Amino acid sequence: MYTTSTAFLEALQEAGVSYIFANLGSDHPSIIESLAIAKQENKKLPTLITCPHEFVALSAAHGYAQATGEPQAVIVHVECGTQNMGGAIHNAAKSRVPVLIFAGSSPYTQENELIGGRNEFIHWIQDVFDQRGIMRGYTKYDNEIRTGANVKQLVHRALQISKSDPMGPVYLMGPREAMEEKTEPVTIRKELWEPISPAALPPQNMKELTNDLLTSKKPLIVTSYLGRNAKAVNELIRLSESLAIPVIESIPHQMNFPSSHPMNCGSYWNVDKQVDLLSDADFILVLDSDVPWVPMKNKPSDNATIYYMDVDPLKEEMPLWYIPSKHFFKVDSYTALQQINDYIEEKCVINQDMVSTRWKHYSNYHNRQKKERRNLEKALNNQITPEYLTACVRELVDENTIVLNEGITNYGVISNHIEVDIPESYYGSGAGSLGWNGGAAIGMKLAHPDKTVINLTGDGSYLFSIPSTVHWMAKRYNTPFLTVIYNNQGWKAPKHSTLGVHPYGIANQNQDFHVSFDPPAKLAEIASAAGDAHSMIVKKQSDLKNALIEGLRQVKEGRSAVIDVYIPHVYSDKNEIPTEKELIK
Incomplete structure (x- = not known):
């Protein structure tokens, strides 16, 4: 049958979408069936990437769009999947990244009146009054698919809005009955749905x-x-x-x-x-x-x-x-x-x-700044500083490398010391919800399979990225990348924030900020267990360069690598607390 779901998937293909990052659920039988029929008929549709977590799905679409400027699609499960994207929708909105998100919704019939009506317990539990409202503060456009007669127009309009400056995510939802509906094919002229032209100075x-x-x-x-x-x-x-x-x-x-x-x-x-x-x-x-x-x-x-x-x-x-x-x-x-x-x-x-x-x-x-950076990059007492670590990573970077930065408290160190010169070779999330780095690395590798992706992240950001999902996907879809963890064994940002407001408070006096990750987890082994990634822990400066070189070699041979590098502990920086004289100044 030719259904609303068939037309929806065709519209994505017509609009130039290459990938659908999907976490499927009970609201997607018609999409699953349409994909199966298309495969049997050798019909070209976007490639579906199975994503065990919705946050990673949207982060991957985010990374792909950053690397190419082209929006991809994300499919999630009703309001639960919508909410599970969590901070990733914040990131896409604040970074002004174009992406189309589709979610099913609970069926609206329950006595077999229409194909796709309620036949599972969960269909009552997941029915909410305003599913679109969950996303409304973060999307440029939201709508509900009610019929297959104009589903293609809705998809093309949503993508037109998504790609028009300021770009951003858009959200469509469709209940099972509407997505199962038989419909007639509609021909769309893509050139009539282009984004608005760039604005110029008056x-x-x-x-x-x-x-x-x-x-x-x-x-x-x-x-x-x-x-x-x-x-x-x-x-x-x-x-x-x-x-x-x-x-x-x-x-x-x-x-x-x-x-x-x-x-x-x-x-x-x-x-x-x-x-x-x-x-x-x-x-x-x-x-x-x-x-x-x-x-x-x-x-x-x-x-x-x-x-x-x-x-x-x-x-x-x-x-x-x-x-x-x-x-x-x-x-x-x-x-x-x-x-x-x-x-x-x-x-x-x-x-x-x-x-x-x-x-x-x-x-x-400029030259004085560069000299100052080189002085900061010198190894001290076999200790690995963020500056030294970034300088060592810089030696791995060539004209065919993409660098991701989610170092947070080391964000400024990385951005200054990585020293990239080529456009489209360096990216941050552009937003505030941590964990973008893992999914984004997959998206960028899909966009540029010939490039080497190096992902620089803090230990907190690494954990937020849901590394088990990230590295399972990286192995399954052959998107290897190198991750270097700047591991200070805790969340340093909340400590900085507290000192910024209460420099002489009790938390500072007692060094009691509730931000350490002691005892530390074996972070790299998460990637090893989930995706057979090469994993190493580095605590000595003398071991660092060889570990990075080996990690990069593994990546170039098709296997992801995670190098967990221990930098000074989150509680070790006594000199970051300002003196009273400095505070007055």
């Missing part, structure tokens, strides 16, 4: 913007995720080089600007001190950044002229957010930078003496 603002930029003495560019479009990176380089503008990154979760470029002046995470380039700047261009700085700790001068350009410059889904700026522009960064560069080249006179002076100054700044 021409009337170009003169004012470029005049402010060209007359500034200390301009600065701040970005976090401009590199989601690789072409925007080249335009950013073009602007930076033409005017000698330094670039700094705030919590970068893309490769936005080459680390080796003389105008790259580093990145920062939750820094506890003022960044001098930010406070000195008289003109700041913010490009694609949700949190360009944390005002309580680190902010620009009150006299700085700020321009804000972003696909979502007002952060409309953030209840508390404001950064006073001279202008906010809702634009595509690649398009806007191209406009600015062309306008400057064609219509503006550049003070080359000032540019030359700036270039020398910020090149020296």
Whole structure:
């Protein structure tokens, strides 16, 4: 039979979806049957990836979309499966990742009136009043499939919305009766359902913007995720080089600007001190950044002229957010930078003496930063510091490598010391629910099977990723990757947060933060048991490089590897507690 489910799966195929990351349940008989019929008839449909946990399913779709820009599909089981995606839907929403999520819903008939009616105990238990409401705070669009007559239109509309800036997840649900319904095939012209075109800068603002930029003495560019479009990176380089503008990154979760470029002046995470380039700047261009700085700790001068350009410059889904700026522009960064560069080249006179002076100054700044990083990377007393560990990982990275960063309290160390130069070679989740790293590594490996994926994660983030599911999937679907755990045997972030508010409190006096994982688990062996991954524990600096080299060799031969590296304990950093003098300052 040709059913609503058949049409639904066809629509995904027509829209260019390659994979369905699925955790199937009692609401999916029609989809399972349609997939079986398609296989028997040798009919092309998206490949179904079985995911034993919904969080990993959505994280894998998230990673695939980050690596390609193309949304994939996730299928979950009614409201229980919807809720089991948990923080992964937060991540997809906050990272503005396109993905289509489909969930069944409990049947709405119970006396055999229609095919697919209730015939199991669970169909009453899983019936809720507002299943779509579970997702509504995180999705751009939600709807219910009620008939096969227009299911293709709903799928294409949902994906059109998902792929239009600001991109994000969309949610469809369908009860068994609707999905089992016989229907007639519908022909869809895909070209009529394309996402909205990229937004450009208003021409009337170009003169004012470029005049402010060209007359500034200390301009600065701040970005976090401009590199989601690789072409925007080249335009950013073009602007930076033409005017000698330094670039700094705030919590970068893309490769936005080459680390080796003389105008790259580093990145920062939750820094506890003022960044001098930010406070000195008289003109700041913010490009694609949700949190360009944390005002309580680190902010620009009150006299700085700020321009804000972003696909979502007002952060409309953030209840508390404001950064006073001279202008906010809702634009595509690649398009806007191209406009600015062309306008400057064609219509503006550049003070080359000032540019030359700036270039020398910020090149020296860049070189000093690099020297400071190298000093921090030196091995001390056979102890493995996060800086040393990242430097050792950096030796494994080549032009064919993708690096994932979910190091959390070591996020800034990784982003500064990994030193990537190639667009689309570095990613963070862009959000706040931990555990993205494992599923994302699978998604990125599916997207780029020829690339080497290196996943850098804290021990807490590793546990949140549901490694048993991740590594079972990695083995089954031949997506090997290298995981390096920055294992400080606990959650350091809550300790940092407590010290930030109560630096001289009782928790600090007693070193009682409730964040240690002692006694430590054998984290790498989880991956070994679930997915036959190569596993190693490294506690000595002298063993580290050989362990990493062996792990990478295993991955290149088709087997995942997890290297569990012990760095200083979560309770070992006495020097992170500020003195009273430092606190007053």
